Amino acid sequence: MRGLKLTLGAVALLASSVSAQAFETGARAAYVLDYNSGTVLMAKNADQPLPPASMSKLMTLYMAFEAIDNGILDLDQELPVSEAAQAYGGSTMFLKAGERVKVEDLIRGIIVLSGNDACVVIAEALAGTETRFAQQMTQRAQQLGMTNSTFANSNGWPATNHRMSMRDLGLVATKLIKDYPQYYPMFAQKEFLFDPQESSNRFNRNPLLGLGIGADGLKTGHTQEAGYGLVGSAIQGDRRIIFVLSGMDSTQARARESEAVTNWAFRQFAETTLGTAGQHIAQADVSIGAERTVGLELAEDISLLLPVTPLTPLKTEVVYQGPVKAPIAKGDQIGELIISPEGLPEKRVPLVADSDVASHGFMDRVMAAAMNLASRLSDKAPAPEAS
Template sequence: MLKKLSRMVLAGCLLGASLFICLGHTYAVEAEQDLAPHAVSAVLMDAGTGKVLFEKNPHLSLPPASITKLMTMLLVMEAVGQGKITLKDPVRVSEHAASMGGTQIFLEPGEQMSVHDMLKGVAIASANDASVALAEFLGGTEGNFVRMMNERARQLGMKNTHFQNANGLPAKNHYSSAYDIALLSREILKYPLITKFTGIYQDYLRQGSKKPFWLVNTNKLVRYYQGVDGLKTGYTSEARFCLAATAKREGLRLVSVVMGEPDAKTRNAEVAGMFDYAFNQYTSHTLYKKGDVVAVKKIEKGDHRTLVIRANQPITILVKKGEHPQSYKKKWTWTTLQAPIKPGQSLGKIQIEKEGQVVQELELVSTVEIKRANLWTSIKQAIGEVLFLPDELKETE
């Protein structure tokens, strides 16, 4: 009987591993000089914390051109992660998808290509035809997929964004902003396959067939700037030259977005300069590694009494070079942790402070349902906790 009670209590503890941490956005501009003088709009952001290091007209709504494809790729990767589709699934090309102009991989109506290869064509070569084929595969129609894009943008807090198509070809009422694209870039960085593709300079599709296709990355910084492994270029005569780029060195990952640049050379030079500024000024310090225990909390009257809250991804803070990470303090605030608790319910937050000022905020959100315990369950939990709960699983913070 006692062994059974012990197993039941530990099961309640391990349930907490399914909680996750959402990073709150801290908006603070550090750079005083104009790092992108020729851009109409620009943002330099620390990908780990969301802290803005430089901004120029960050919320100005502008045509994003092919940077639009970041949202298309994000929705595909999220569908893969949710098990709705697989990377091996064949995608059939419609007449509509095959008719796209601009950059393409020259898909033919009726042709079939895997989600994996279509995604590669979008990520590396900015293929308009593959973008629409994926949109139709996932949404049924491109129009329905666009509704999915706009809903996801709303969820991500992209307040100055509205999509009209899946590839960024010119369309009325199709716009975004440098800050919104930076938010989108941070989200897509959760999927390493994307940077695996966008970090490739050249590759092939249809190898071994009669129609092999040579892919060349439209983002030349992948080849010429140390640490760059994405993300997406864009150009139309209306949008001019745009780029959402990411680079990583020694654990510090940055996102840089420029819109409305006069030419590709200036665009690349200004993005490289933004990266130089951040890498020279800052470093990243890890607070929690993926899987680390963040806190252990009791849920009053819950059918699972104790929850272990773990980091589902590395949690970092941005530190100026020469600063001591110890100067940053953690402050915990909890809601009333009492059953019932529903998925998506906020449990509390952690604030990272320096000299009394909040520099970063992390929200703790439940992904599980905790029901109210009946009397017999409560008695068993109480006995088991007294006798068997390990010290490392007792309530912290």
């Protein structure tokens, strides 16, 4: 594998620099993702399975939306409330055993009011019992790539084997936004009054909604074991970020940290155009061709999410298996341009031939071989003796 390290003077697209000011979070675990590019901006204990508290309700909501999409549930359908659902404490909708509640109200009750009881009603409708639903949650999470998630219930009630990682919570948040955009606006709802007799139980606990920073979701969580956490998302301009924080010690700390990480993600990083398709990058050596080299150009536009603070040069390298054997057709992929921003995932961009290169004819190959042999023999010939 041949490698060419490029410098700022070599290629115009490298007129960029990287290294954002690091965000020192006080959260026990954290994960920050740029939604459009998939770039992970921060990961702290992101793959450690931790008690997720009510943030795990996002998985229950995903399965509810999936059931609606598949025709198993309907938003206007009324579901019965069981004794088991009513028995839950903590955050509830104050549902009463024997009443029937619309699916849409249950979903809004889960999102806005964090209703433990509403989760159980959904779970029993889909699986018969909450225990079976938790097993289905675990299986579905594994299928979706959430490999550090296991569920013991539908709502995040403390249990030894109820765990999610911050990356898994970020993944389910991403999938809710991507797969169910028709339902996602519910996550920005600031209040939902279900029971007029419980008028104080109506406000969304998400501290970012209404701050004017583009926040539109998703779910808070708190238990004594988990601390205070939040799965949040915000959109500014063409960018959306998703973040997960867990293990903070108060609602105030959660609010401060959530706002701070949102501002950091938007202010410290920007989408940057580095090059365009067809831009010349380097030359590759050619074997048994009519030309000794072939130009390498970008096969596609390059746009990367990069830190805005110019501290260190952007590291790049051209790699190809060389010399490249002719014949070569214009557009053939010859190698890759590897871009390695400090602290961020590397980006690999295909490099293609910018022109055709024919192979030598038979006599050309014979002459080339003869010249090569003659050169080798000349190198081995003894030096003449001094007279």
